[in-house]
Structure formats: structure tokens, C-alpha cells
Amino acid sequence: MYPVKTIRLTLVAALMLLCSGTLLYGGIHTIRKGDTLYALARQYKTSVATLKSYNGIKDHRNLQIGQRIKIPGSSSPSSSSTKAQSSYPGSTVGRGKTVVIDAGHGGKDWGAYRGGVKESYLNMKVASKLEYYLKLHGYRVVMTRRSDSFLSLSRRASIANRYRNAIFVSIHFNATRNTWVRGAETFYAGAAGRQLASSIHRELARKCRMKNRGVRFARFAVLVQTKCPAVLVECGFISNSSERARCVTSSFHTTAAQAIAEGIRKYRWR
Ligand SMILES: [Zn+2]
Structure with missing residues (x-):
């Protein structure tokens, strides 16, 4: 010893x-x-x-x-x-199921940047907490990145494509020129992704009490290149100053991560 x-x-x-x-x-x-x-x-x-x-x-x-x-x-x-x-309640729900968590951007790619806040940093905060909550439910979790490093979109998809019985969840925060725009939205590119997006988005909008911008179709590279059910979650707009103030807090990261985990738990895995 x-x-x-x-x-x-x-x-x-x-x-x-x-x-x-x-x-x-x-x-x-x-x-x-x-x-x-x-x-x-x-x-x-x-x-x-x-x-x-x-x-x-x-x-x-x-x-x-x-x-x-x-x-x-x-x-x-x-x-x-x-x-x-x-x-132990919930400990085996995720057994045999893999969740590939993708913290968007990273390294030289900050994603959105507003009011001194890097999107890539927030993405990792939520992604890390999501990993924790999913592991509590017994899911196997794969992180496309753990450090503040750059990763191409196709590399992220190829990581996900290594796993069977998996889903892919990419975590992002949003920004736009119109500073009044706020709320959460979740994207998908295929039928299986749509169901997963609905399940996650329902919990996210409800638990985070955000303006619900809905579940949307988008042919984002990271969704199209991923073979398993894949979604991209936009947790809120950092271009809106009041939403940004909320999005940087640890309590928001926890609530968002718990909501996404709950959405995954309720998703009917195929
Ligand atoms: Zn992003």
C-alpha cells in the first residue's frame, strides 16, 4: 500500500x-x-x-x-x-449506453465572445457537469475534449462514430447582433436526433426557465457527419446582457447540465 x-x-x-x-x-x-x-x-x-x-x-x-x-x-x-x-435509484439507467459529450469550440476557436466571456469556456463548464450527472446514472461518457484545445468538426464526429449504442450531444451558447434576442434552442439533422433534441429541449426550457426558441433542423457539419442520434444544444445567448449574466454562473451550469441529463434519461434509446 x-x-x-x-x-x-x-x-x-x-x-x-x-x-x-x-x-x-x-x-x-x-x-x-x-x-x-x-x-x-x-x-x-x-x-x-x-x-x-x-x-x-x-x-x-x-x-x-x-x-x-x-x-x-x-x-x-x-x-x-x-x-x-x-x-440505488437511477444508477443503472444508462448501463450499456454511451453519451459522447462535445464541448463546442476550444483553443484558438473561442466561438462567440461577448462582454469578456468566451463561449468555449461556458461550453466546457456545462459539459463537465453533464458528464458528472450522466455518470451518476451509469452512462458511459466520452468527452470529445477535456482541455481548452482546438478540435475540428469532423474530428468530433469521428470520435462519436467509434461508439455503438451512442448518442452525441454538442454543447454551445449562442450570440447574435440583435442584443435583445435570448432563449434556448436545440438543433438536429436527422429523425433520431429530432427525438433526442425534443427530449432534451423540453427539460432545458422548463428547468432553466428560459425563453423557448424551439427544436430546429440544421445541417450543421457536426450533426450531419455523426452517425448516431446527434443534437446541438444552444444553452442561451451571451449577446443578451441579462442572459449572459445568468449563463456565467455556476448555478446555471448545474441547472442546464441537470436538465440535459434528464432529457437524455427520458429519451427512448433505440
Ligand atoms: Zn458555438
């Missing part, structure tokens, strides 16, 4: 968990920096006492990075990990 860091329980650390957890299949959570039993209990709708007894933990201040924590289901604790897996 290599030496591991001891994590101290703090409220700040508990809050940090929200976007840092790693849930593996089977109701197992691998401890990462910032994780606490308190936060895990909240995340998985259980109690600190249950997690302690379930995992034989005596001192909750001594969680270790890399430690695997069994997450019990809502029924009585069981030593069977299979049971824990099936009773």
Missing part, C-alpha cells in the same frame, strides 16, 4: 463534493479529495451512521483517497453489492 492522505471533515469540503464524486457501477463510491461521509450521505440519500456501519468505518474523519465506499440502498443494509446496485 502506498501512503494516502487523510482528509479532514469540514463543511467546505462537504460542499466541494457536489461536483467531484466518482460513482462506479454497483453502488461503490471511490473517495476523492474533498469527499466526506456527510456529503456522501446527502448525495446518496442515506445517513452518516448507515454509511459507517455499512463500511465498518469507526472514525469518519479518516476517509482515505482511493478508498471504496459501499453505498447501501434504501432498504435494509445488505452485504451484497448487487443488491446495493439495484436499489
